[in-house]
Every structure is written in C-alpha cells, then in structure tokens.
Amino acid sequence: MSLKSTPSRYGSVAMAFHWLTALAILALMVTGQMMDGLQDAARQIAILKWHVPMGLAVLLLTLARIAWWFFADRHPAPLGTGWQALAAKAGHTALYALLLVMTVSGVALMALSGAGEVVFFGSTAPLPQFSDYLPRIPHGLGAKLLIALVALHVAAAIWHQRVKRDGAMTRILPVRD
Template sequence: MSLKSISEQYGTVAVAIHWLSALLIVVVIGSGFRAGAMEDAAALRVHVPIGVVILLLTLVRISWWCFMDYKPASVLMPSWQDHASRAVHILFYVVILGTAASGIGMVILSGAGPIIFGGDLATLTDFFDYPPRRPHGIGARVIIALLILHVGAALFHHLLKRDQLLRRMWFGAR
C-alpha cells in the first residue's frame, strides 16, 4: 500500500488520518459530555488536548487532499448517495473546525488553559457562562449525527451491497 491514494484505494496517510481521527473523535465526545455535565472536571485534561490533536489532524487532512493526494474514484452508486456522501464529508470538516474554534474560544475567554494543563480543577469557572459554549455543544451533537450517518452508510455498503467500499479505507492491498 502506497502513501498516496490510487484510483481504487486510499493511501496509507489518508487511512491513518481517518482511523486515528475516528478514534480520537469518539474519545473527545465521551470526555466532552462528562466534562460538560460537570461530572468529571478532570475529563477536560483529556478532552482539550485531544480536541487540539483532532483540529491539527483535520487541517493536515485538508492540506493532504488539496496539495499532496487525490481521492480515489467514486464507486458506482446512485447520484443522491454520492451527493449525500460528499455533503457528509464536507460537513464533518466544517463542523470539526467550528467546534474546535468554539472550544478554543471557551478556553481563552474563561482563562481555563493553565488550569486544564496542570492547575487546580476546583478553580474552573462554569463554561456555560461563555458564548462559545452553545455552538460547541451543538457541534458535538452534529458530529454525533454525522458519525451515525457515516458509519451507517459504510455498514450498508459493506454488509448489504458488499461492494468493497469499506476496504478502500483500510490498510493493505485490496
């Protein structure tokens, strides 16, 4: 498997970014809801750094597609499915970037950075007092909806259509 994509399969870089991002998004959503409910302020020590890594991975992924690689050819599917697939992927990028921006905004406005990265968590202020909190929570819920659509479509192709679509986004030769 090459670093770059070929017409039938995604390359190692795209596959690695995809699956690492997926794993980290699941972790950041879980830690974010725990921290957001103020059940576990220590979850912010996981949530914030991983959120930054997801932001960086997303920027690397966008740059990779724009300047270094191309996506494999689309598989044969009805045009509405192709358009829906493209829309979900674009929305993922937009919502991830927006959610990261609102998270950064909350950390900056609240002055929570030094607390999250080693201070006394008991001194944290309530993030609900800061305007970026609402779009951050909405973004998290939109990401969950997009994940459900994305995983559902991948499973549909893999289990029902059996068109090998999911194999294109995995390591190794097809």
C-alpha cells in the same frame, strides 16, 4: 500499500488520517459526555487535561488532512452516483467543517473562560461555568451534530459494505491487497 490513493482505494496516508481522527473523535465524544453535567471540579479538570489536547490534535489532523487532499492526493472514485455521490461529498464536507467549528469553539471557550489557566497552569481559581460563555453554544450543538454525522457516516459505510457489497470498507481499512 501506496502512500497515495488510487482510483479504487485510499492510500496509507489518507487511511492514517482517517483512523487517527476517528479514534480521537471517539475519545472526545466519550470525555465530552463524561463532563456534561459533572459537578466535581477535580474530575472535570482531569478530563479536560485529556479532552483539550485531543481536540487540538483533531484540529491539526483535520488541517493536515485537508492539505493532503488539496496538495498531494486525490480521493478514490465515488462508489455511488447521482444523489449518493452528492450526499457522500456533502457528508464529508460537513464533517470537516464541523470538526473545525468544534475545535475553534473549544479553544475560544478555554481562552475566554480562563479555564486554560486552571486546567494547565495550576491556577487556584475555580473552574468557570462554561455555559456562561458564548462559544459553549456552538460547541454543545456541534457535539450533538457530530454524534449524528458520525453515526450516519458509519451507517452509510455499513450499508455500502453489507447491502450494496461494493467494498466500501476495504477501500479505507489497512488490509493487504
């Protein structure tokens, strides 16, 4: 398998970015939902110790992925034409943008609230009420939108693979040619 993409298949670097990011996003969705409404500060801190570094990893993966596409690789040819190609491009662009918004708002939330001191540096101060800080709004709304976009992305991939039978999944899965 080639490091770079071909007109019909993603390269191994693009696949690695895709699947590592997908796993990290899944972990972030799970840990984020676990914290939503959680009253036990000790459990919330324990979850944040995983959630925050995972969010930063997604930021780094997303920036590296954008740089990879911009400087080193090209996407395979689109599977659809017309509105389908436009929808796919818009969907992927929205996912990248939302991942950046989510990580920036998460970092801002930790910095403005002082939660980083409590979570990572052993401060004995109480964990702040995140809803008191403005970045919580885009972070919370972004999480809901991200869940919807990921569901739409997965549904589109399944539709391409099962209904259109155009090999969409084989383009991004690390299987032998």
